[in-house]
Amino acid sequence: MFGVLLRKLVRAVTILLVVSFTTFLLMYGKGSGIVRAVLGFEAKEADIRREMARLGLDRPLLVQYGDWLHGVVTGDLGESFFTGQSVTSLLATRVPVTLTLVLLALVATAVLGVLLGVTAAVRGGWIDRTVQFLAVLGAAIPPFVIAIALVFAFAIAVRIFPATGYVSPDQSLTGWSSSVTLPAVALLLSTVASTAAQFRGAVIDALSQDFVRTLRARGISESRVVYRHVLRNAGGPGLISLNLGVMTLLGGAVFIEQIFALPGLGEAGLTASLQGDVPVVMGILLVGITIVLVVNLLADLANAALTPKARTR
Known part of the structure; x- marks a missing residue:
């Protein structure tokens, strides 16, 4: 297990470096274009050169990237080009909001996906057809359409x-739960049906294996066969589906x-992208990549624990 963990950590760090450097190259490589966005496109060349020197954008790109990596390690991600606010402090207030939505939707997706998927595979009939229909429907309808429908139905x-707004949990737990319920449900509805369909397929495949017939022949109860043996064998594909669902949830x-x-x-990233606020964009990208890689690592470790063959990959 330690070897698996070490390989996964090396792979995760490599992906983080490659993705962050590629993004850094695309964004910071613009040079004067960034400064023009900050100062205005009518700025004089002398002002542009002076601002580039102040921001350190006149240095070699590898030196800038090395400084950014040093800031990542020390927790200093720089300051916003437009507001002067520390990127670290901005992320400290923004990350909990997004993580709350994603984690609530992910946990609910895992629980409901397993229950619906197993029920559809074992019972079949109208439940099975409903799960497959909802999986197709969920893939066809964008999350923002679901969100608008929920607002009209349960807020108007x-x-x-409430239709909009956010209440911090340290101000009011009731207000906080009310403000995150509809957004979390909107994210949940965009992923739960497809996750259930993945678990359904994995459970059906596991039920066709020889060991299931052997267990049934020994007189073991059907519920024990399904929830103790079949579900463990179906856990690998299900974890992959949940892992992919995290990226869907972050995008949604x-x-x-x-x-x-x-x-x-999401709101901060969109605003920073439109403004060309590169330090903020890089900070948000770093958080997003880290979340995906951590979830991917945990899913791989869980898969290795459930499936011994996965430990050699």
């Missing part, structure tokens, strides 16, 4: 939840936060 037509959070006016990474 029936005023149960960008639009969901705009619709519900939530102060998360």
Whole structure:
């Protein structure tokens, strides 16, 4: 298990370096274009050169990237070009909002996906057909459409939840839970059906294996066969589906936060991209990559624990 962990960590760090450097090259390689976005496109050349020197953009790109990596290690990601706010402090207030939505939706997706997938595979019939239909429907409807429908249904037509806004949990737990419920449900509905369909397929495949017939022949109860043996063998494909679902949830959070006016990474990232605020964009990219890699690492370790063959990959 330690060898698996070491290989996965090396792979994760390599991916982080490659993706961050590629993004750094594409964004910071613009040089004077960044300064023109900050000062305005009518700025004089002398002002542009002076600002580039102040921001350190006149140095070699590898030197700039090395300084950025040093800042990542020390926790100093620089300052916003437009507001002067520390990127680290900005992320400290934005990350909890997005993580809350993603984690709530991910946990609910895992629980409901397993229950629906197993039920569809074992019972079949209308439950199976419904899960497959919802999987296709969920893939066809964008998360922001689901979010708008939820707002009309539960914030306008029936005023149960607020339509927009965010309440910090240290201000009011009730207000916080009300403000994150609809956004989390919108993300959940965009992924749970496809996850259930993946678990359904994995469970059906496991049920056709010889060991299942052997267990049934020994008189072991069907519930024990399914939930102790079949589900463990189906866990690998299901974990892969959940792992991919994290990227879907992070992408969906960008639009969901705009619709519900939530102060998360999606809203900050969109604003920074439109402004050309490169330090903020790089900080948000770093957080997003880290979340995906950590979830991927945990999924691989869980898969290795469930499936011994996966430990050699």
